[in-house]
Amino acid sequence: MSSKGDALKEKIILETESQVAILGERGANTRVILEKVGTANSGAVQYHFGSKNALVEAVWAYRSKVVNEYCAAYMAAMKSSVANQELSLSHLVSAVLAPHAYVIRHALPESYYAAFVCKNGGFAPGASERDVDYPWYGPLHDCWQAIDERLAASLPESILQQRRRAALHYTGNAWLMIEQRCCELARRFPSETQLVVSQLQDFVIRLSNCVSASLLREDFTPLSANIAESLERAAEALGEPDWFIGSAGDYGH
Known part of the structure; x- marks a missing residue:
């Protein structure tokens, strides 16, 4: 091509x-x-x-490869700074949410990523078989699986599903608001890049703690302050995203 x-x-x-x-x-x-x-x-x-459906899937592919590359880099950065590499539920939740901040950061000043994800039910795991379609989808899939295992070991199924639905609904709305706010900041203060980055990092930490607390109220462990360093270390490791420009026939390559 x-x-x-x-x-x-x-x-x-x-x-x-x-x-x-x-x-x-x-x-x-x-x-x-x-x-x-x-x-x-x-x-x-x-x-x-x-087709139009394949075009929408191409949007997922365009963002998804970078999302998973960042997820893997962030998990590695967290494990190197946590004793015995023991990650709490909050760590795992932040690993699912942090890539959204990375994508928004590099899509500004006009970002539609969070809104696109929300419109397609992307905050709900298992919304599609993308982990099968895309070989690079492993890191995010592994985080979701670890979250499910952690919750299933602590909560009855009925309570788990109730809390999960509430958390997903809240998370989607929260990401829409922060994306809009960061777009406004990026347009109003184009030279203040670090201001927007700080907003996104702070949001990831606060939202991860909030979601984790609502999911696992009986055994909630908040994130430590050094998570902000892990967020930045992962971003520095990847640098500028290498977006995937694929077609319907080459998602798996």
């Missing part, structure tokens, strides 16, 4: 992300998306992605 072709595919992916975030998948119109990216080729979606 030529760099010109990749550039067009990336524009289509990003415009689709914003359209789905605002209008939902049903409301997003491929004709409008192509008009927005400035191409007169009405068959560009079919040519590059195969």
Whole structure:
């Protein structure tokens, strides 16, 4: 694929992300998306992605590879700073939430990632078989599995499901609010990058503690202050994200 072709595919992916975030998948119109990216080729979606559904999956793939790379880097940074590498539930929850902050950080000043995730039920584990479709989906999948095992060992199934639903609903709404706030800050103070980064890091820590406390009230261990260092160490290890510009036929490569 030529760099010109990749550039067009990336524009289509990003415009689709914003359209789905605002209008939902049903409301997003491929004709409008192509008009927005400035191409007169009405068959560009079919040519590059195969279908509208595959295009929406391409948005997931575009972000998902980076999300999992950051998740793995963050887990490694946390384990190196925690005694005996014993991670609490709060650590695991933060490992699921922290990649969202990393993506938003690198999508500013106009980020639609959290809204896209919420519109597609992405905060709920098992929403799709993406861990099978994408070989790089392992780190996030492993975190969800570890969270489920930790909760199942402590809570009856009925209580677990009730608390989990409430936590997911709260988490989605909270991410929408912080994404909007960070977009506003990035637009108003374009040179104050660290201000936005600090907001995102603080939010990850506070939200992780809040979600963990609501899930496992009887055995809640708050995150320590050095988690902020782990967040930044993981971001420094990855640097600028290497976004995945794939098509319907090459998610698994």
